[in-house]
Amino acid sequence: MLKITILYGAIRTGRLSIRAARAIETALKATGKAEVTFIDIKDYNLPVMQLRLKEDPAPLKEVVLIGEMLENADGIVFVTPEYNNSYSGxxxxxxxxxTKEWYHKPMGVVCGSSGKQGGINASNLLQLLILAINGYAMPTKLLVPELDKSLDENGVPLNEFMAKNLTKFADEFIWFTEAIANQKKATSKR
Ligand SMILES: Cc1cc2nc3c(=O)[nH]c(=O)nc-3n(C[C@H](O)[C@H](O)[C@H](O)COP(=O)(O)O)c2cc1C
Known part of the structure; x- marks a missing residue:
């Protein structure tokens, strides 16, 4: 089984993008090839970063815990709403x-918005951010337009288009993560 960690990054009261996060969690589990860990940033109340984990002599236990969940992952899926043409703060x-928690990890991008573009601007910028942190960005991303019409409260797709895209993204992310995980095993790279 592959270990996939979802990092979901909206903390707004009434957030709709939680639907996209739940939807991709379900789709990844449905592949039967992944153990999925779900990190909801809202649960951790992290302060604005002043010291990176690696530089902090006394890090918050929440920061350490999230770091372990990231470090343990074979692949990471970021889920974000689009705020002001970008990913969430x-x-x-x-x-x-x-830092090192990201290195050489396959990473996927899921974005959602209330409008028709599904967070395309945020997704493009998030792929660039993945390169900056030394991750491997999967080219295919999942965009969820009109969040309230595309997915119900539990993340169940409300139309055929969304259902197909979810399955396609999940299958491709498993393939991408497996390919990199196998190569790491073969060469003992982390
Ligand atoms: C601060 C803020 C900025 C936003 N900027 C954009 C934007 O640039 N493009 C867009 O399509 N939607 C934008 N939206 C609307 C979000 O797409 C909408 O709130 C959607 O439900 C996803 O965010 P949520 O998970 O917080 O609900 C913005 C919302 C907020 C709160």
């Missing part, structure tokens, strides 16, 4: 705490 703040 809460997600970026969390990402900034970590």
């Amino acid at each position: 809460a997600l970026k703040n969390t990402i900034d705490y970590y």
Whole structure:
């Protein structure tokens, strides 16, 4: 089984993008090939980053815990709403705490918005951010337009298009993660 960690980065009261996070969690589990760990940043109340984990002599236990869940992952899926044409500040703040936890990890991007573009601007910027943290960005991403019409409260797709895209993204992310995990095993790279 592959270990996949979802890092979901909206903390707004009434957030709709939780639907996208739940939907991809379900789709990844449905592949039968992944153990999924779900990190909801809202549960951790991280302060604005002042010291990265590796530089902090007395890190918060929440920061350590998230770091372990990231470090243990074979692959990471980021889920974010689009705010002001970018990913959420809460997600970026969390990402900034970590360094080696990201290295050489396959990473996927899921974005959602209330409009029709599904967070395309945020997704493009998030793929660039993945390169900056030394991750491997999967080219295919999942965009969820009109969050309230595409997915119900539990993340169940409300139309055929969304259902197909979810399955396609999950299958591709498993393939991408497995390929890199196998190569790491073969060469003992971390
Ligand atoms: C601060 C803020 C900025 C936003 N900027 C954008 C934007 O640039 N593009 C967009 O499509 N939607 C934007 N939205 C609307 C979000 O897409 C909408 O709130 C959606 O439900 C996803 O965010 P949520 O998970 O917080 O609900 C913005 C929302 C907020 C709160």
